[in-house]
Amino acid sequence: MTDTSTLTRGGGGPSSPGRRRSGRPAKAGGLPVWSIPYVLLIPGLLVIGALLLYPMVQVAIIAFQKVGLPQISGRKPAEWIGTENFTRIFDNEIFWTALRNTVVFAVLTVTLTLVVGTAVGVLLNKLGKKMSTLVIVGIMFAWAVPPVAQGVIWKWLFDAEAGIINWALNLLPNWLSTLLFGRSDWTGEPWLNDAWSIYLVLIITVVWASFPFIAVSVLAGLKGIPSELYEAARVDGASAWRTFRKITLPLLRPVFAVLTVLSIIWDFKVFSQLYVLMGGPANREAFNLSMYSYAEAFRPPPKMGSGAAIALVLTVILLVVTAVYVRQLVKQEDM
Incomplete structure (x- = not known):
């Protein structure tokens, strides 16, 4: 017979060596269990703070200062001038031209990148394993090309x-x-002289280099959708477009949300490709905010304060656009 005297009075079984008798949380290495995830995050937060937060804080400080060649060479200290840098750039017509170019370019490029990338991702999902792998390797070469080389x-x-x-x-x-084009002779056509043709080439360049990432991400999302849903749609006689709109698109909404936010951030701050195509900050009509910030900060005479102010404005625009987009997505998910 079992000796019931070994049971605890509360009805529990024998206490094991690893079981704590007190109600306090267990500790690992002298730390409460709840604090371990936060401790593990500390190295990553330190790296982010050193590489991202500290430079951003410095840019924000310089945006309210007068920092030119005397300050850079150390002959004079930086002079605090408040919002004078922002007033100067907002009064400059180049800023509004650059803002227009940035927004129009980002809207067109993000849309084309998502459309082309999604179409290629769906195509890859229809191909066999060997052919799909071959196409993925081929298009990823374009994505792996550095921005300067793209330009x-x-x-x-x-x-x-x-x-x-x-x-x-x-x-x-x-x-x-x-x-098609209203002309038959294209000899000596200077594509990189006018602002509109520069941005036409820039859109092609960025879409060419960006759609492989979208395609592979969409392909990964499609692999996670149960095939039974598509079989049921075929049985019901749904067309390919209706199947995509009613099944694929809703199930891939989280993937598209991340890809859209990343594309907005990347395309709003395109710099290297535009710099190479323009041959430097020469054509003011073709400036975007990144190029305008560079020109103000480094073109003689250097005005680091104005360049930092433009960069800060671009950062705020990106934060606002991203926050609004994410908020709309959260509302749709709640509904």
Whole structure:
């Protein structure tokens, strides 16, 4: 018979060596269990603080100071001037041109990147395993190209004298070229002289380099959707577009939310590709906010305060746009 005297009076079993008799939380290495996740986050937070937060704080401080060549060389201390830098850039017509270019470019590029990337992702999901792997490897080469190299590649392709684009357009029949573009001779076409054509090339450059990431992310999301849903849709006679709109799109909404936010952040602050295509901050009509900030901060005479003020404005715009978009997504999820 079992000796019931070994049972505790409260009805519990024998106490094990690892079981605590007090109601206090267990400790690991002298720390409460609840604090362990926060302690593990400390190294990552320190890295983020050193690489992101500290530079952002310094930019915010410089935006309210007069920092020029005397201050950079150490001959004079930085002078606190309040909001004078912001007043100066808001009164400058170049700022509003750069803001317009930034917003229009970001809207067009984000839309095209998501559309092209989603279409390629759906196509990859339809391909066999070997062919899908081959296509993924091929398109990821474009995504892996550094931004400066992207600009160099497409600047060469659109070169007025030796570019492949002008050569290819001249191969079109005259009637077709005239019908499509209103002209038949493309010899010496200076694509990188006007602001609109610079941004046309820039949009192509950024979409070409960005859609592979979208496509692979969409493909990963599609792999997680149960095939039974698509089989039921086919049985019901749903078209491909209706299936995408009623099944794929709602289930991939979290994926699209992250991709849209990332694309907005990346495309709002494009700099390297535009710098290479323009050959430096030469054409003011083609400035975006990043290029305008660089020109103010580093073009002689350097005005670090004005450049920091433009960068701070761009950061605030990104935070506001991202916050509004995420808030709308949260509302849709709640509904």
